[in-house]
Amino acid sequence: MKKYIIQLFVISVLLFSLLPGWGQTAAADTKNRLDIKIEAGLKGKAQYQRGFPVQLTITNNGEDFAGDLAVTIPKSYGSVGNMIIPIDIASGTTKTISFSIPSIERDFLQSQSNNQNVEMFHLYEGSWKDGKEVTIDSKLDLLPNYLPEDRLVLGVLSTNPDSLNYLKLSSHLGNSPELIQLDQEDLPKQSTGFEVLDVLVVHDYSIASLDQDVQQALMKWIEEGGRLVVGDTPNLSSKLGELANYLPVNVTETKPLTSFTTLEQLGQEPFGGAALEAAFGELQEGAEVLFSENDLPLISSLPVGEGAVTQIGYDLGSSKIIDWKGNKALWNTLFASIITAGAQDPKAQHMYEDFSQQLSDITSMFQSLANIPLSVLVLLFVLYIVVVGILLYFVLKRFDKREWSWIIIPVIAILSSVSLYMVGAKDRIGQIQTSTSAVVSLNGSGQGSGHGGVSMLSNDAGTYTMTIDSNLHPFPTGARHHFAPGSEAFYDSVPIIEVKEQQTVTSFRDVEFWTPRSLGFTLPFEEYGAFESSLVFDGASISGTITNNTRYSFDELIVLNGPSHFKIDALEAGDSKEVSIKTSKTNLFQPLNEQTIFSLYGYNGGPFLGNREEEAKRRLLEMSFWSGLLSNNNSEGQAGLFVIGFTKDHLVDVSVNSKETKESNLHLFAQALSFELPADQSISLNVALSHPDVNVITGQLHFNGVLRGEGFIDGTAGTYEFNYEVPSVLQKRGFEVKTFKLSNQSSHGNIASYQIFNRKTSAFEPIEISFGNNITKEQIDALIAENRQIRLRAVTTTNNGPIAVPAVTIEGVTKP
Known part of the structure; x- marks a missing residue:
């Protein structure tokens, strides 16, 4: 044993x-x-x-x-x-x-x-x-x-970065910035790597000496929403290389600055002593003077795509600047200006759901995947019963061939099944299908940028590769993982991403039969064309001509103004059409709201109920609205006038398994429009200003609801300033204000008291939100500055509560 x-x-x-x-x-x-x-x-x-x-x-x-x-x-x-x-x-x-x-x-x-x-x-x-x-x-x-999410991140590129340490004393939205001193070896070769930064400050540094890949990545980062701040230095244009084309001012002279009125106002400190060398010149087209000294542009900004370049006309590392105690207040104001100059606040970019995920929901719902309606199935079943159970019986009985039913009934069943299969599969077999949707924002000067998504529908089981331009930053999206993260099954289900000769190839493994797979992508800042308009408000409607100078033909065009809209059935590339939008003096400057979307496409009744194309249009329009694309802050002169168009034209090249596909497209293009007031005629208007710029004087801002169209903010105890601006179309024409009212537009409560700036006393004075019933002309002149701005402050001693952002309503008459 x-x-x-x-x-x-x-x-x-x-x-x-x-x-x-x-x-x-x-x-x-x-x-x-x-x-x-x-x-x-x-x-x-x-x-x-x-x-x-x-x-x-x-x-x-x-x-x-x-x-x-x-x-x-x-x-x-x-x-x-x-x-x-x-x-x-x-x-x-x-x-x-x-x-x-x-x-x-x-x-x-x-x-x-x-x-x-x-x-x-x-x-x-x-x-x-x-x-x-x-x-x-x-x-x-x-x-x-x-880094903390409420902190502004500053990058510094300088031959003497320690000279800019005074930037650490500044703040944005009540928080001190994170300062990162960068060396040449730190700089990424892809624009995605620069997204760590909110603002990059360049001082006496040769951008032109960097690798071409780094320079291109930096330029693309600006176009995609980055902010570049450049101080003056000898041979500035040659040091910036290709970035010199983005400078707001073409410097023509350098001279000593002896008057410091603007600097002292911004810095709230005297700027005594010797003269300061400053550079001046001519503004580029599209550039804006943020602050001037003696009517000369001292600090200017140029929008570039979704970002902006800000040029300061003096040496940031000058000993006179370094020793000045006003730097903190100046840069606080400057950050508040440049963060909204030419682009949305980057801190707000991730308030909203990911565009790519939403777009993949739209593109992955192929029409060929739609289920046959229940009513049709019931009708077919009844017809089958009638034919097989009744009609066939009487026919065979008449010819005394009822035994044939053993053959005919199976044949009918097989033919019916094959027919139903072919009807359902006719769009799923053969050439691979792709569906693409994008939201494109046009700047009115011929350029634009946006977000997109593309889905392919498999016609067999196996591995599929989707190839798209790497400059679009494609990435798999719309995933529904059924395996635990970290498991081998999960890893095998994740798509493979390879970059080959400026093309990104994404391999989707183990794709099931008749199943969609999706990619999200961004559309870089480039030429798309623009809508040209000649519109006039006559007191009851906005009328005129819109011309399609884009490369695309639109199946449907809609002009939006507050709660009003006007539909154009179609507008081919290069064509023009007359429009007339009925509106009122009260609604003329009102921001777009959800009710406008509902009036166009109805309420959200769930995913793709009813007409799929109309549902997709509603979803694209909602995405544009909630992302802030259609807010008054993005309209020309805060006019609240936009044109949106839906096109099915080809926009992005995509191949599947290195082959062309049967593609379907639906894209939304949006652009702000402007209008004029009738010449030699006065018009009385009611203007509501509800979306001010928000600045933090003291305290910390946790949530800025203004960026989402909500009438409140949330922050710690402190003082918050709201700056309202009279629409530029009224500034240009001249507008005499007759009445001035404040109202609470928030339903979330309020923990603050308010002050308003009196330009005659140069001080902030207490005010009630209900203020404005018996206000005199002299008081109005004192509250509205010469630059047609109104400054309010909210003061709270309570932490973490809703602070109402009042709406300012002014009524008056335009000058003839």
Whole structure:
């Protein structure tokens, strides 16, 4: 018996030794093929839901290696991709690889099922397609040091960065900025990497000496919403290289500045002593003077795409500037100005749901995936019963061939099934389908930018590749993962992203039969054309001509003004049409609201109920509204007048499996319009100003509801200033204000008291929101400044509560 037990034990050992991995040492399993060190962010710092650069330092202590590194990037819960980084490194060497990623959803990296971190790196010898994975450190991650979300992030590029340390004393929305001093090796080669910054300040630095890739990335970052601030320095244009084309002022002379009235007003401190050398010149078309000295532009801004370049006419590192105590107040005011100059506040960009996710919901609902209506199915079933159960019986009975029913009934059943299948599959077989939708904002000068989404519909099971221009920053979206993050099944379901010769190829693996897969993308700032208009308000309507000077033909065009709208059935490229929008003097400057959308396309009754195209239009219009694209702050002179158009023209090149597709498109284009008042005629108007600029004097701002069309803000105890501006069309014509009223437009309560600036006493005075019933002409003149601005302040001693933003209503008469 003992002999048999020994024999059984030996046989068991031999059998186990045949299992994979038996007999290998633990060290062999855990030895990393490459040693990888990671620096994520600019100087290790990043902003939540923003892109950032990544630098890998790779050391190869083994044999020569060539392969792919797959980096799992969870941009959001519904948008995850594996970015492929090719690696080719010789034995015994160290190599540095830099790239940028769009953003990372921090909470996604923690698996909810097993409470373990998601493994973000997978290394393959050869191509990832071969699946020969080798061992690397499983604890590697891309998480940078995330900065507080309410903090302005300033980058500084200077040959003497310490000279700009006074910027640390400034604040924006009540918070001190995060100052990052950058070196040449820190600068990313993709615009996504610059998203860490809200503002980049350049002082006496040669941008022209940087790699061309870095210069292009910096220019694109500005076009996509970045803010660049440049101080004067000798040979400024040559130092900026191609960025010199974005300077607001073409400097023609430099002369000593001896009067400092504007600087002292901004800095709230005297600027005594010797003269300050300052540069002056001619404004570029589209540039705006923010602050002037002796009627000469001292600080100017030029909108560039969704961003802006601000030019300061003096040396930021001058000892006279460094020693001046007014820097803090000046830069506080400057930040409040440039953050809204030419673009929306970047801190507001992520208040709203991700455009890509919403667009994928639209594009993935192919018409061919629509279910046959229940009423049609019932009708077909009844018809089948009538034919098979009744009509066939009487026909066969008449010919005395009832035994044929054993053959005819199965044949009818087969033919019916095949027919139903062919009806349902006619648009799903053959050429692969793609559906694309985008929202494009035009600036009126011929340029624009936007967001888009594209989906493809598989016609068979397997792997599908979608190829699109890398400049569009494509990324998988619309994912519905059925596996726990961190599991092998989850990793295998994540799309693969490769960049090949300026094209991004996304591989969707294990795609099911007749299933959509989606990509989100951004449309860069480029030429699209514009709508030209010649419109006049006559007291009852806005009438005139609109010309389509874009490259696209529109199936439907809608002119919006507050609660009013006017539809144009179609407008081909190059054509013009007459429009007439009935409006009132009260509604003329009212902002667009949800009721306008509801009047056009009805209420949101759920996903794609009724007409799918009309539902998609409503969704695109809602996205434009809630993103702030159609707010009065984005309209010309705050006129509240917009034109939107829907086109089915081709916009973006997309191929699937390297082949052309059967494409369908639906895009929304939006542009602000302006109108004139009739010549030689006075018109009485009622103007409501409800969307002021918000500045923090003291305290900290947690939420700015004005950016979302809501009438309140939320912050700590402190003082908050609201600046209202009379529409420029009235400033240009001249507007005599007869009555002045304040009203509470918030339904969230209020914890503040208010003050209004009296320009005659140069002081803020207490005021009630209900103020304005018996106001005199002299009081009105004192409250409305010569630049047609009204300044209110809200003061609160309570932390974390709603602070109402009053609406200012002025009634008056235009000058003839």
